Amino acid sequence: MRFRHMLMAAAAVTAMALSPSAFAQDKTYTIGVSVPSADHGWTGGVDYFAQQTIASLSKTYPNLKFVLATAGDPGKQASDLEDMVATRNIDALVILPGDPDALTSPIMRVKKAGKFVTVVDRKLSQPGVEDLYVAGDNPGLGRTTGEYFVSRFPDGGNIVVLRGLPIPIDKERVDAFNQAIANSKIKVLASQFANWNRDDGFKVMQDFLSRFPKIDAVWAQDDDTAIGAIAAIKQAHRENQIWVVGGAGMKQAIKQVMDGSKLVPIDVGYDPGMVGTAIELTALKFETGLPMRGSFIVRSPLITQANAAEYYHPDSPY
């Protein structure tokens, strides 16, 4: 499983736990897993890794039961939590909240009911609710990308930015990116929301191409958006003048990096597999009895032609 590459801290614990032995208990535990439904590629990956992890953990630890629920909106996700506590009698909850602000108080209720709570990826609006926080590194994604841009443009360049949705994650990434390029000669011609999706990436890029005769590079922030942007660039026959960086580590993008594409020179990971890490760590709390507390940040690695093979998982949907 690829998330193991990502989390050095957890790796040691995982290795320990994989020898069931002494800590294995007879008592059964139920872990509830609540994730957003697959409304785009990245959440599709989240669902995939959640299912994969649950399947493999169930095999390894027969005394663990899992309840997986996917929700399309915060209301549904909140109801899912109530059901898990009321009817499935869970011992722990692993949740990737679709809208962390809206879900803070439902999660607090789960916590108050005495359950172990692991929050994934998105910070709740109240500190100290969760026992365990497993998150991607959003500022890191922006910073890593920004540093790469600076290294490619020592003498300056014209770039455009395709942002995601107007939510905090996007802002953290963009702020860090801007900070990283602040002292360079890079000029951001324009930035516009493309909603982390292909069709909008295509449309916005088409318009940027008609607006600016000279663009050197695009930061699309997301690999889906990048695919749309690349289609627009190819349509305008400017694929030899512009390169594109997406983000999040979609397998098609990584494949291109691996093949040495000039158009897509690198990618920056933001691994949906972090949900698997979170489930695994939560399972370990029950199997090992070790105290399991604090924050685990899954860093956003720079994926280049040299290391791309490591991140390439052809079987994953993402």
Next chain:
Amino acid sequence: MLGAAGVTDPAARHSDALLACVAVSKQFGDVQVLFDVSIALHAGEVHALIGENGAGKSTLMKILSGYLPPTGGEIVFDGAARQFSSSEAAEDAGIVLIHQEFNLAEQLTVEANIFLGREIKRGLFLDVKTMRARAQALLAALETKIDPTARVQDLAVPDKQMVEIAKALARDARVLILDEPTAVLTPKESLVLFRQIARLKAQGVAILYTSHKLDEVSAISDKITVLRDGRHVITAPAADLTEHDMARQMVGRDLSELFPPKLPPMVAETVLEVAGLSVPGYVTDASFHLRRGEILGFAGLVGSGRTELMEGLMGLRPSEGAVSVMGKPVHIRSAADAARLGLAYLTEDRKGRGLLLRSRMRPNLTLLALDRFSRILIDEAAEDRALDQAIREFDIRAPSRTVAVGNLSGGNQQKLLLAKTMLIEPEIVIIDEPTRGIDIGTKQQIYGFVQRLAAAGKSVIVISSEMAEVIGLSHRVMVMRLGRITGELEGEAIGEESIVRYAMGLDSMTKDHRAEDRLHAAR
């Protein structure tokens, strides 16, 4: 003609009138619809306003009640010139107009409607108790059994009329203007209304009243004003005008005979044979036949199942029974089936089922016969020619070809509906209430048309609640009562009394249905 005394100048007398208009005119854009009309309403007097559709009655009533401002002339109320800025202002002064189409909030209760906009309050809250008591008193005075807590949408049409009147009474109306109040009432309900009018009159209310039913006008009015083409024709005491005078003044010429002379029925084959037709819930076991060139009347009270019988026959309602057209047994499942067999039905509900009120005349005219105007595309030129022809043939008067049909007068709508139906060249035409809400001149035209149709060898069924119409037109009359055909009359035997006896269940040509009647009524 009348004596000069009858043609008084109302303007000369408006000083003692409660409400009067003096030389009022009204223009809509380029079109003038009222020319220097004067009329004076006095306390304790019933004043009838009559005229053909389009004569300007509604406009005049709306001006009197503040719904429309006049473009010329003035309104005098209580001896002083007034300008009402809105109908609310007029209502506050005690002038209430009851529209032909009701102004009731359908979702609200009767009592809420009666006090709408003038709710009685106790502090911040509605004083429901007082309002209910007053509503009950008002309704009782109107001799109705309407429950003040019933929703208006659940009421029958005449009951809604009564609620409108109760609403007007609750506003302490000094002037009550009624726009064709009896068009939707049965004769019995009309009598109740007339009693109320008499009562209000005795209390000193001034009443302005319009109706197409001239016998009513004769019976209840003190004074009559006739309008024609937006001009004042005559104002005279009711006693000085016969119905014939009124009709002549309205039309502007002598109406020799309302009904064209009946042609003798042809001796011809049966074109439609209906045996044992039942429409669940409405009609039981109806059998009749229709000959070529015949006009067959269907009489009976409102609700006796005449419309439902025809709709069942036309495939517009589920029905069972045997139907033969031109001697061949047929199954009619939809209006399209009927049209293919040469049957056409003109609904009584012109506005709800007959015409698309928001559309223009052309699409309305050709809607039923559209496949005759199209291969793949509609031949709009042919449609235009058809409209030209219909306008000529049926004398449809519209300000322009592009006017929305809903803005035409009832008579012109009916003519358009007739033209629409005739476009499929039916052999058998069923006309339900051919002249409801239509002025007398148009009525005469429609009667003439029906007669010509029969003379041309088509067969016609006329359903009508107007006795004179059934008697004046039909070769033969079927009478219905409580969903059954109870009588058949032919030739000389067709008369008001014989029809009424069948319709009321006093006579029956078959067995005694009285036991079943009770069952039917109990449902």
Next chain:
Amino acid sequence: MPRADPSLPAAANPPGRGPKLRLNLHLLGPLLALILLVVLGASLNGNFLSPANIANVLARSSFTGIIAVGATFVITSGGLDLSVGSMAAFLAGVMIMVINALVPQFGVGFGVIAIGMAVGLVLGALAGVGNGLLITRGRIEAFIVTLGTMGIFRSLVTFLANGGTLSLNFDVMDAYRPAYYGTVAGIPVPVIVFALVAILGELAMRRTPFGRHCSAIGSNEQVARYSAIHVDRVRLLTYVLQGVLVAVATLLYVPRLGSASSTTGVLWELEAIAAVIIGGTTLRGGYGRVWGTVIGVVILSLIDNILNLTNVVSPYLNGAFQGVIIILAVLLQRSRRATS
């Protein structure tokens, strides 16, 4: 006859009340909004009127445009179809899967693409039949039926894609590309298809019995029934037409990015409905015009385009800008109705 002057109005409410200027505004309101938007765009950016930009905007408009033409018929006859966006995603997904599955056997060629297209069209028609039957035979509100199928199609495509993205075989993509990126006489293919659909749609609405029947049913179902119109059959047909047009849009969408996922076609239904209403069709049915819908679609695309071509509006206010333009476009033509 009683009246000598036939020009006299027949009713107390003469219809000629609205001055001619306002009548024209009602008719040309959407066109006026479009012109204003074009002037605005041209003044903000010199490239706005460049042939390339115009081609881009029109080509992009073609998907929702073609769908909106179908929606014009559905709405005119008093119905509603919320499922179009999900249906497009589902059809795109199935087309991609079918084509990908056929490639190993038949190789890359036009034949395989043609089969994929045919499958899309048939499936689109069937989806329309499903919606239509549930509404006409099942007597369920169109809103509820299509809300239901909207969820169903959306889940199906997510399921087929296993939560990710379905991508068209790379070699087929090369062969299929011209369907979106190709041009005929300098005009992009999707624009030509869109224009054809729009012209045929306008003709069908204005000049065929089907179009007349749609507006009769939307205007007053009872009148339609009493006028021997097969109300259910016409209703059903509008949904089938809508399904087929969604499929046509999908045929053009797939070669653009060669993929379908659960984000494909999100909110297309609202865009299509908005375009229809901006174009002057009444939401409660009874009156529809396809040319208005076309203008409505172009207006919506232009708004996005202008936002991307300028920095005048903060990206955070994109939605507000869109909202203002949409409301203005409708206000322009409704001023007449408000007074009558």
